[in-house]
Amino acid sequence: MSNNSQKIVVIGAQAAGLGAAAAAKKLNRKLNVTVLEQSIYASSSPCGLPYFVGGEIEDVRKLTFAEPAIIRDRMGIDLRLEHKALSINTKAKCVTCTDINESQYVLEYDRLIIATGASPKVPPVEGVDAEGVFTLRNIGDAERIRNYIADNSPRKAVVVGAGYIGLEMAEALTHLGLEVTVLEMLPQILTSMDPDMAEFAQQHLENNGLLIKTNSALEKIVPNERGSVGSVVAAGGTIDADIVILALGVRPNISLAKEAGIEIGECGAIAVDEGQRTSVPDVFAAGDCCQSLHIVSGRQVCMPLATVAEKQARVAGENAAGGNAKSAGILGTSISGAFGMVFASTGLITEAAKNHCSGALSQAFMGHSHAAYYPNPRPLKLKLIFDQSTGRILGAQAVGEEGALARINALISATYAGLTVADLAQLDLPYAPPFGSSWDPIHVVSMMAMRRVRLSPE
Amino acid sequence: MSNNSQKIVVIGAQAAGLGAAAAAKKLNRKLNVTVLEQSIYASSSPCGLPYFVGGEIEDVRKLTFAEPAIIRDRMGIDLRLEHKALSINTKAKCVTCTDINESQYVLEYDRLIIATGASPKVPPVEGVDAEGVFTLRNIGDAERIRNYIADNSPRKAVVVGAGYIGLEMAEALTHLGLEVTVLEMLPQILTSMDPDMAEFAQQHLENNGLLIKTNSALEKIVPNERGSVGSVVAAGGTIDADIVILALGVRPNISLAKEAGIEIGECGAIAVDEGQRTSVPDVFAAGDCCQSLHIVSGRQVCMPLATVAEKQARVAGENAAGGNAKSAGILGTSISGAFGMVFASTGLITEAAKNHCSGALSQAFMGHSHAAYYPNPRPLKLKLIFDQSTGRILGAQAVGEEGALARINALISATYAGLTVADLAQLDLPYAPPFGSSWDPIHVVSMMAMRRVRLSPE
Numbered sequence: 001m002s003n004n005s006q007k008i009v010v011i012g013a014q015a016a017g018l019g020a021a022a023a024a025k026k027l028n029r030k031l032n033v034t035v036l037e038q039s040i041y042a043s044s045s046p047c048g049l050p051y052f053v054g055g056e057i058e059d060v061r062k063l064t065f066a067e068p069a070i071i072r073d074r075m076g077i078d079l080r081l082e083h084k085a086l087s088i089n090t091k092a093k094c095v096t097c098t099d100i101n102e103s104q105y106v107l108e109y110d111r112l113i114i115a116t117g118a119s120p121k122v123p124p125v126e127g128v129d130a131e132g133v134f135t136l137r138n139i140g141d142a143e144r145i146r147n148y149i150a151d152n153s154p155r156k157a158v159v160v161g162a163g164y165i166g167l168e169m170a171e172a173l174t175h176l177g178l179e180v181t182v183l184e185m186l187p188q189i190l191t192s193m194d195p196d197m198a199e200f201a202q203q204h205l206e207n208n209g210l211l212i213k214t215n216s217a218l219e220k221i222v223p224n225e226r227g228s229v230g231s232v233v234a235a236g237g238t239i240d241a242d243i244v245i246l247a248l249g250v251r252p253n254i255s256l257a258k259e260a261g262i263e264i265g266e267c268g269a270i271a272v273d274e275g276q277r278t279s280v281p282d283v284f285a286a287g288d289c290c291q292s293l294h295i296v297s298g299r300q301v302c303m304p305l306a307t308v309a310e311k312q313a314r315v316a317g318e319n320a321a322g323g324n325a326k327s328a329g330i331l332g333t334s335i336s337g338a339f340g341m342v343f344a345s346t347g348l349i350t351e352a353a354k355n356h357c358s359g360a361l362s363q364a365f366m367g368h369s370h371a372a373y374y375p376n377p378r379p380l381k382l383k384l385i386f387d388q389s390t391g392r393i394l395g396a397q398a399v400g401e402e403g404a405l406a407r408i409n410a411l412i413s414a415t416y417a418g419l420t421v422a423d424l425a426q427l428d429l430p431y432a433p434p435f436g437s438s439w440d441p442i443h444v445v446s447m448m449a450m451r452r453v454r455l456s457p458e
Numbered sequence: 459m460s461n462n463s464q465k466i467v468v469i470g471a472q473a474a475g476l477g478a479a480a481a482a483k484k485l486n487r488k489l490n491v492t493v494l495e496q497s498i499y500a501s502s503s504p505c506g507l508p509y510f511v512g513g514e515i516e517d518v519r520k521l522t523f524a525e526p527a528i529i530r531d532r533m534g535i536d537l538r539l540e541h542k543a544l545s546i547n548t549k550a551k552c553v554t555c556t557d558i559n560e561s562q563y564v565l566e567y568d569r570l571i572i573a574t575g576a577s578p579k580v581p582p583v584e585g586v587d588a589e590g591v592f593t594l595r596n597i598g599d600a601e602r603i604r605n606y607i608a609d610n611s612p613r614k615a616v617v618v619g620a621g622y623i624g625l626e627m628a629e630a631l632t633h634l635g636l637e638v639t640v641l642e643m644l645p646q647i648l649t650s651m652d653p654d655m656a657e658f659a660q661q662h663l664e665n666n667g668l669l670i671k672t673n674s675a676l677e678k679i680v681p682n683e684r685g686s687v688g689s690v691v692a693a694g695g696t697i698d699a700d701i702v703i704l705a706l707g708v709r710p711n712i713s714l715a716k717e718a719g720i721e722i723g724e725c726g727a728i729a730v731d732e733g734q735r736t737s738v739p740d741v742f743a744a745g746d747c748c749q750s751l752h753i754v755s756g757r758q759v760c761m762p763l764a765t766v767a768e769k770q771a772r773v774a775g776e777n778a779a780g781g782n783a784k785s786a787g788i789l790g791t792s793i794s795g796a797f798g799m800v801f802a803s804t805g806l807i808t809e810a811a812k813n814h815c816s817g818a819l820s821q822a823f824m825g826h827s828h829a830a831y832y833p834n835p836r837p838l839k840l841k842l843i844f845d846q847s848t849g850r851i852l853g854a855q856a857v858g859e860e861g862a863l864a865r866i867n868a869l870i871s872a873t874y875a876g877l878t879v880a881d882l883a884q885l886d887l888p889y890a891p892p893f894g895s896s897w898d899p900i901h902v903v904s905m906m907a908m909r910r911v912r913l914s915p916e
Contacts (some may be wrong), residue, residue, distance in 0.1 A: 057891075405861075412885065
């Protein structure tokens with residue numbers, strides 16, 4: 001765009017929307033960038049919410065990265081809080097929206113960036129709107145949960161969904177003194193991991209007081225006589241509950257885009273190319289509302305994570321400002337922790353890898369975080385998923401109280417670079433007694449995997 | 459070797475020697491493997507010694523990985539403690555040695571593995587043999603230091619040399635209540651790092667009570683009237699000292715090999731090929747006594763580390779047993795820590811990189827170990843060394859109280875794989891508030907580096 005007064009409109013002011021706006025302004029300070037945000041919060045961090053509920057983060061202001069005044073004055077972005085986009089007209093290149101008084105107006109754009117994010121899934125069962133039933137997606141949700149706990153002193157909590165947010169919330173509520181049951185409809189917790197890795201994590205969580213029920217789909221929520229939640233029915237059994245957290249994951253917010261005729265991808269999110277361009281000229285998308293290219297599988301996937309959103313936002317913002325940036329694609333990396341144990345994964349889990357490549361194998365190893373002779377080594381379980389005909393790494397997982405992040409980080413670069421288990425078996429990893437072993441658990445699991453590559457029929 | 463009764467002789471029974479012996483036996487259980495060890499210890503870990511001196515490791519037996527009985531009975535290795543190799547005759551294929559009674563005998567071999575290790579450097583100054591002056595290389599040294607401290611209750615210690623062992627010993631002695639001064643003849647501590655990284659580490663060590671004097675070469679050690687150490691003279695000044703630890707690094711033990719006509723490499727260690735073969739047929743070498751191929755520089759270097767030794771040992775052992783293994787080469791990775799801070803590096807430091815590649819640049823960034831809004835983020839300094847014309851990573855360093863190991867691990871795989879700063883800038887690294895930031899410090903330093911690649915004259 002040679003005309004510096006051209007207008008970029010961004011829908012959404014969380015990680016992706018503001019990240020894109022900032023990237024556009026950074027490339028061309030003279031651009032006119034307007035960001036519409038339907039809530040009263042901009043630049044907030046959903047990842048921090050469980051820690052705010054649990055009290056580890058005390059000040060709610062810490063959950064937003066930049067004050068509106070800074071966004072407006074220092075970054076030069078026309079941030080419009082409580083302005084809601086109602087529709088997009090891609091032919092006329094304008095967005096119809098409402099302002100803070102709910103008055104409609106029309107905003108023209110030269111380039112549009114859709115960063116509408118995702119919304120928590122709410123299961124279609126009776127009682128989900130009872131008082132005391134919450135989802136957790138934004139600062140308002142977290143404040144409502146904190147207030148409810150302060151006002152009602154619940155003793156028993158049920159968390160529905162044993163993914164990262166569910167487990168983080170289960171830990172937070174346990175720290176607040178509640179007795180917590182986690183319900184998961186699938187046979188395992190943490191479905192971004194293989195079942196044996198999830199099982200290792202589950203043992204630790206149970207040892208720390210969580211009651212976890214797998215194969216337990218939520219059937220209904222039963223209010224008490226005061227209309228607030230009293231119990232939960234799941235897999236035929238009833239569990240007393242004074243508070244319920246629904247943590248079933250999120251669904252991309254695509255209706256604005258869909259109604260505007262913008263293509264939606266197979267995974268149900270907005271389809272974009274590597275430049276974050278949608279199917280419609282001059283319209284970009286970034287963050288939880290759009291899909292990502294998984295580098296290992298070559299497929300388009302939904303991966304609603306801040307890490308992905310911020311990288312896509314930078315590409316979308318730069319390109320909307322006339323740049324030519326490219327998204328590298330993702331590995332599907334994720335990490336979380338509860339009760340001192342860390343769960344981390346990257347690449348494909350075994351099941352997905354087998355769908356992608358018939359020769360996919362996996363190898364697990366239970367090692368230690370550091371030299372056995374140095375005090376307090378902690379169990380550390382690693383798993384490699386690899387192609388048996390080439391040894392190439394397709395994915396990796398690490399679970400343990402110490403050293404899981406360090407191992408997954410080595411394995412992330414390795415997966416990205418297409419290294420093989422033979423490369424890993426001799427990789428010059430660091431060792432000193434407090435930090436590892438001269439044969440790191442990565443070496444051990446890689447050597448175990450290597451023997452299976454060698455034995456494979458060619 | 460088709461003849462199963464063929465004989466492998468190994469000189470040295472520490473990490474490299476025993477590792478090689480075990481690898482040979484593993485490949486062919488029927489081989490006759492004899493290991494000569496001049497000390498009374500086999501399979502001991504020098505890396506654990508500072509922690510034994512400091513009392514964190516209480517039981518000396520924890521410093522050996524396998525009891526002699528296990529090595530002999532379970533592993534089937536003819537381990538001969540207190541047997542010393544005197545000479546090697548590579549034409550007659552035999553080793554002349556002395557037994558426990560110092561009687562000479564001759565041992566024939568089909569394949570020989572030299573794993574003679576390295577010995578501490580002792581500076582050629584007056585007073586180094588005073589009582590109370592120690593080097594630290596083996597369990598006997600560590601026990602002597604512990605006994606000396608128990609018997610003499612020294613109050614002031616001087617550690618000469620501010621490398622990893624020197625700093626680990628300085629921490630150990632501080633924990634035991636001594637006042638510790640560290641002398642380093644060079645202008646910086648930790649020469650495996652760039653000066654600014656070492657400076658950041660030094661501040662932390664000084665804040666924890668260490669007195670560190672750089673540019674302070676040891677001139678002499680002055681005994682007191684009882685003949686034990688009383689003070690140290692360095693760079694013209696005198697420092698009171700009740701105990702002195704010489705930690706100036708090690709020198710490869712090559713005299714046996716050299717006298718046998720085996721080629722010594724430029725770096726002063728035994729020259730080997732990627733199969734750990736020396737210049738003489740049927741003679742292999744592994745560990746601190748031999749050189750390693752540095753993958754980034756393509757040069758042969760001395761890197762006396764357990765990690766390197768054990769990998770070389772496996773290759774030497776397999777090949778001596780008739781295998782065809784190859785050493786992958788090293789990245790020069792090392793790690794250490796003191797007073798809660800971790801110092802880690804891989805690849806080339808800036809100075810070495812500039813010698814290797816005229817376009818080498820470096821970029822440092824002081825970030826945080828995890829999200830600023832989650833309690834207690836710790837400063838974490840990263841440095842990338844890269845080729846400005848291609849962006850390829852040539853080396854990396856990480857110093858911090860939290861997260862340094864995780865970052866160096868990602869950067870080790872990246873350096874090994876030849877990734878660029880542009881790859882790293884979009885790498886799908888994990889993030890959750892307790893473990894990182896959505897833009898990891900690796901991303902930030904890589905983006906800073908990327909701008910300098912883009913600006914480079916082509």
